[in-house]
Amino acid sequence: MRKTACVVFGLWFGACQQASVPTTRIGELEELIKKGDMKTHVYMRDYQHRPHLYAMGSATNLDGFLQVIAGKAYNSRVRGDSIVMDSSFEREATLWLMAEVEQWKEIELPASVSDWNGLQEFISKELAARKVSLNAVTPFLLRGTVASLDWHVVHWDTTDRDVTYKKTLEAGKKGTLRDEAITAIGFYSKRPYEILAHKTKEMHIHFVNESKTLAGHADDIKLDGRMKLMLPAQLSEER
Numbered sequence: 699m700r701k702t703a704c705v706v707f708g709l710w711f712g713a714c715q716q717a718s719v720p721t722t723r724i725g726e727l728e729e730l731i732k733k734g735d736m737k738t739h740v741y742m743r744d745y746q747h748r749p750h751l752y753a754m755g756s757a758t759n760l761d762g763f764l765q766v767i768a769g770k771a772y773n774s775r776v777r778g779d780s781i782v783m784d785s786s787f788e789r790e791a792t793l794w795l796m797a798e799v800e801q802w803k804e805i806e807l808p809a810s811v812s813d814w815n816g817l818q819e820f821i822s823k824e825l826a827a828r829k830v831s832l833n834a835v836t837p838f839l840l841r842g843t844v845a846s847l848d849w850h851v852v853h854w855d856t857t858d859r860d861v862t863y864k865k866t867l868e869a870g871k872k873g874t875l876r877d878e879a880i881t882a883i884g885f886y887s888k889r890p891y892e893i894l895a896h897k898t899k900e901m902h903i904h905f906v907n908e909s910k911t912l913a914g915h916a917d918d919i920k921l922d923g924r925m926k927l928m929l930p931a932q933l934s935e936e937r
Contacts, residue, residue, distance in 0.1 A: 776870045817921065838886060844877075
C-alpha cells in the first residue's frame, strides 16, 4: 500500500497561524494510468464509524466509485444498464482521498459563479483570503440544486491493460442531471496529483443525489444560484 503522509495545511503567514485541516490520500492516479495499478490499497471498513468523515475513492479494478459524506457511504457501480447503489463499508478501493471535518461554514456563491471554472476560481480566491496555501488540499461541500451536472460511474474491462485517463472517463455509464438536488464532496488544490485529478483540474468532485439513487464523479457542473458552498469552519477569515 502506498500512503502519503497526511497533508496538514497549518502554516504561518507572518504573525498569523492558520488552522489545520488534515487530509489523507492513498494511491496515485499516475500509477493507475501509467502502470494499470487497480489493486486494493484501501479497505473502507478501516474508516467506518467516523461521523465527520468525508471521502471519495475509485473501487478496486475501477468497479465503481465510493463516496462518504458525514460518515455515510454512498457507493455506486454499473451493473448492466443500471447504477447500483449500496451503503456498505465492506468495499475496497484503489484510490482514496479523505478528510474529517466537524463543522462547515456556508459561503455565499455569487450569481456570477455559473460553471466549473467559475467555481474553481471562486474557491481559490476564498482560500487565498483565508491565507490558505492553494497548493494544499482543501475539502469543500456543495449542497443545493444544480442547473446541470455531467457525471460518470466507471466500470473497467479488467482484460484491458491499456489504461488512459480518457478511457477511464468513457468506461462505464455517464449522464446528465438537470434541476436536481445534490450533496457533493470536493477537494481543491493547485497540485492536481494531490487530489487524484487530471492535470488540467484544480477540483475533484463526487456527488450523491437527494433520492440516493445516483452517486459518482462530477465531470462538469452548471450553476444558477441554487447551490451553497461550504468550507471547513476552522478556515476563519479572522486573522
